[in-house]
Amino acid sequence: MSDAILRASLRGKTILVTGAARRIGRSIALRLAAEGARVAIHYNGSKQEAERTAADCGGADLFQANLESVSEIERMFLDIDQRLGGLDGLVNNAARFTHFDPLTITEADWDFIHNVNLKAVFFCCKEAAIRMKARGAGRIVNISSLGGIRPWADHAHYCASKAGVIMLTKALAKAWAPQISVNSVAPGVIPFGEQDAPEVAAMIRATPAGRPGSGAELADAVVYFLESPSFITGQVLAVDGGLSLR
Numbered sequence: 660m661s662d663a664i665l666r667a668s669l670r671g672k673t674i675l676v677t678g679a680a681r682r683i684g685r686s687i688a689l690r691l692a693a694e695g696a697r698v699a700i701h702y703n704g705s706k707q708e709a710e711r712t713a714a715d716c717g718g719a720d721l722f723q724a725n726l727e728s729v730s731e732i733e734r735m736f737l738d739i740d741q742r743l744g745g746l747d748g749l750v751n752n753a754a755r756f757t758h759f760d761p762l763t764i765t766e767a768d769w770d771f772i773h774n775v776n777l778k779a780v781f782f783c784c785k786e787a788a789i790r791m792k793a794r795g796a797g798r799i800v801n802i803s804s805l806g807g808i809r810p811w812a813d814h815a816h817y818c819a820s821k822a823g824v825i826m827l828t829k830a831l832a833k834a835w836a837p838q839i840s841v842n843s844v845a846p847g848v849i850p851f852g853e854q855d856a857p858e859v860a861a862m863i864r865a866t867p868a869g870r871p872g873s874g875a876e877l878a879d880a881v882v883y884f885l886e887s888p889s890f891i892t893g894q895v896l897a898v899d900g901g902l903s904l905r
């Protein structure tokens with residue numbers, strides 16, 4: 660059987676993208692809408708940008724939630740049930756990124772990162788999977804990071820959170836097979852105007868592809884997993900121009 664027959668179209672599928680107002684999340688939302696999906700745009704603080712993304716997606720529905728709070732996550736999924744009548748796909752994209760010296764980081768700093776980058780990813784997966792199990796199928800894509808594969812000295816807390824996302828992806832893929840596939844896309848350097856920052860510029864110089872990546876390239880990998888048969892599950896695809904090979 661050819662891939663063309665096996666791969667499912669996204670046309671008419673309801674897919675939630677977290678942190679979809681700006682940057683990579685916006686690129687993913689725009690691409691899914693272009694594929695004919697019914698995109699649910701989640702945002703937290705970026706209301707205006709979210710409204711613009713929703714309009715650019717052809718009038719997508721908007722869902723506001725602070726993902727640090729599990730009760731807000733549960734409320735958002737109930738809202739999606741009521742307004743969209745269920746969910747076929749979830750893209751966990753929302754995250755935080757900070758620099759902290761591991762010798763001075765506080766408990767609050769640690770929770771600031773892990774509550775969004777790891778705890779919220781788990782609880783969004785859980786809420787989505789309950790609904791997908793009831794429908795008999797679903798696709799989850801967790802956006803991790805090159806920082807979950809390679810250690811970055813000033814970002815131990817972030818690297819740990821993203822390595823957690825990668826292991827969560829594998830464990831949940833095993834837990835929820837065969838109905839639900841769970842995969843991860845690990846971005847390398849995808850700058851939105853920060854190319855000139857010394858740390859970012861150094862990473863771009865070290866990238867074998869010789870350039871940074873784009874939101875559109877990330878979105879391409881997300882679409883791949885959303886359209887894939889459930890036989891492809893628990894996988895991590897680095898979209899990093901080869902930087903993880905260094």
Ligand SMILES: NC(=O)c1ccc[n+]([C@@H]2O[C@H](COP(=O)([O-])OP(=O)(O)OC[C@H]3O[C@@H](n4cnc5c(N)ncnc54)[C@H](OP(=O)(O)O)[C@@H]3O)[C@@H](O)[C@H]2O)c1
Nearest residue numbers: 678682683702703704705725726752753754804846848849
């Ligand atoms: N850009 C890169 O080079 C790069 C590299 C490696 C990995 N990644 C990963 O790729 C994904 C997207 O990257 P990005 O650079 O586009 O991300 P970003 O702009 O830093 O963040 C994406 C969105 O996350 C949302 N968010 C943050 N805290 C939240 C909270 N408490 N509740 C709900 N939403 C919250 C924000 O929504 P609001 O703006 O609405 O508040 C924000 O717009 C992230 O998972 C990131 O870790 C990116």
